[in-house]
Amino acid sequence: MEFIIIQIMPGYRGGGLLRGIERISVVALNIALFAVFFFVARNARAQQPAAAPEVKQEVPDNPVEHAPPEQPIPYSHKTHLALGLPCSTCHTNPAPGNLMTFPATTTCMSCHISIATNKPAIQKLAEFSKSRQPIPWVRVYKVLPGVTWTHRKHLDAGMKCQMCHGQVALMDRMSETTSVTTMGVCLKCHTEHGAPTVCSTCHSWPPAN
Numbered sequence: 001m002e003f004i005i006i007q008i009m010p011g012y013r014g015g016g017l018l019r020g021i022e023r024i025s026v027v028a029l030n031i032a033l034f035a036v037f038f039f040v041a042r043n044a045r046a047q048q049p050a051a052a053p054e055v056k057q058e059v060p061d062n063p064v065e066h067a068p069p070e071q072p073i074p075y076s077h078k079t080h081l082a083l084g085l086p087c088s089t090c091h092t093n094p095a096p097g098n099l100m101t102f103p104a105t106t107t108c109m110s111c112h113i114s115i116a117t118n119k120p121a122i123q124k125l126a127e128f129s130k131s132r133q134p135i136p137w138v139r140v141y142k143v144l145p146g147v148t149w150t151h152r153k154h155l156d157a158g159m160k161c162q163m164c165h166g167q168v169a170l171m172d173r174m175s176e177t178t179s180v181t182t183m184g185v186c187l188k189c190h191t192e193h194g195a196p197t198v199c200s201t202c203h204s205w206p207p208a209n
């Protein structure tokens with residue numbers, strides 16, 4: 001689906017939406033995103049019966065209870081991914097690549113300036129946008145502080161979001177459905193994929209040399 005956005009929005013390079021945004025005026029942005037939205041929505045509907053090929057979850061389910069946290073806005077991955085949006089519309093991987101980050105409110109407002117504006121959740125979204133405060137999303141997945149973690153090395157090695165985070169496109173409310181943040185799970189996958197397992201891969205001890 002990403003190729004559609006690349007075609008319609010010059011400047012968009014998987015993950016560079018915001019860089020693209022800076023280059024065009026807000027008006028042009030809205031027109032561009034609308035084009036994307038309608039195109040993508042129509043396509044998503046057309047493709048529904050064939051259900052996109054799914055990447056399998058590789059890590060075990062989280063055996064511990066994992067209610068979704070109360071979020072400042074009841075954002076649904078299910079609703080938005082059904083529109084055909086790629087993850088990179090909202091989750092970029094800026095240098096040094098450790099984090100996937102959360103979208104700027106302007107990314108949400110590019111559609112919600114005119115979509116569902118009568119809904120209380122969208123009015124709250126508009127208030128965050130006006131105040132220029134980032135939306136205080138409550139974090140769901142977190143490794144123990146001090147453990148070395150980077151998304152970039154995993155994405156470069158061909159690991160997909162769904163392998164570690166499960167079937168996000170089916171989730172109305174994001175919760176910690178997998179046990180990817182535990183050491184046993186890191187080690188199991190590293191062993192299976194021939195990735196390093198010496199302690200210093202993920203801990204600052206023992207010193208590398």
Ligand code: HEC
Nearest residue numbers: 075080085086087089090137138139140141161165168174
């Ligand atoms: C339209 C924007 C948007 C798109 C597209 C999107 N996300 Fe998100 N994502 C969010 C927002 C907003 C949050 C924070 C709220 C929440 O946790 O539900 C989030 C949270 C998450 C989290 C939880 C992060 C944490 O630990 O707190 C994961 C994992 C995630 N997204 C994965 C994905 C994957 C995988 C895709 C593509 C299949 C995707 N997202 C597509 C907006 C988006």
Ligand code: HEC
Nearest residue numbers: 037073074075079080103107108111115116119121122125
């Ligand atoms: C590509 C366009 C697009 C983007 C970008 C987008 N949305 Fe949406 N959003 C929609 C559409 C379409 C709906 C469904 C509207 C409906 O059912 O009336 C929706 C629905 C919602 C709803 C449910 C509203 C309700 O109460 O029915 C919330 C909340 C929401 N979006 C929040 C967000 C947030 C937060 C972001 C940014 C992280 C975001 N959206 C980004 C298109 C978008």
Ligand code: HEC
Nearest residue numbers: 087091098099100101141142143154159160161164180181
């Ligand atoms: C190899 C497993 C793995 C893969 C693949 C993976 N993640 Fe993560 N993700 C994690 C772990 C572990 C954390 C917690 C990291 C932390 O505490 O900083 C996390 C945290 C996040 C967060 C919240 C913190 C942040 O980085 O901003 C988001 C958003 C997220 N992932 C989205 C994604 C998306 C989107 C993809 C695919 C492009 C993806 N992840 C691929 C394991 C993975």
Ligand code: HEC
Nearest residue numbers: 058148149153157163180181185186189190193195201202
């Ligand atoms: C889905 C499988 C998978 C999971 C789960 C996973 N990893 Fe990895 N990890 C890999 C692969 C594959 C590489 C790339 C190895 C390479 O490039 O040679 C990698 C590389 C790394 C690297 C970079 C190593 C280096 O020196 O280049 C770090 C650090 C790392 N992982 C930490 C973690 C941590 C911490 C966890 C658990 C929170 C984790 N990984 C979970 C598959 C996984």
Ligand code: HEC
Nearest residue numbers: 143144147181182183186187190196197198199201202203
């Ligand atoms: C692939 C990444 C990875 C490797 C390699 C790794 N660990 Fe861990 N380790 C983690 C993660 C992630 C946690 C946090 C787990 C949690 O929060 O449940 C952790 C936590 C720990 C803890 C408890 C918390 C702390 O930091 O004190 C100890 C002790 C530990 N590891 C020892 C080791 C030893 C010894 C080795 C080498 C034999 C090793 N680890 C190799 C990822 C790794």
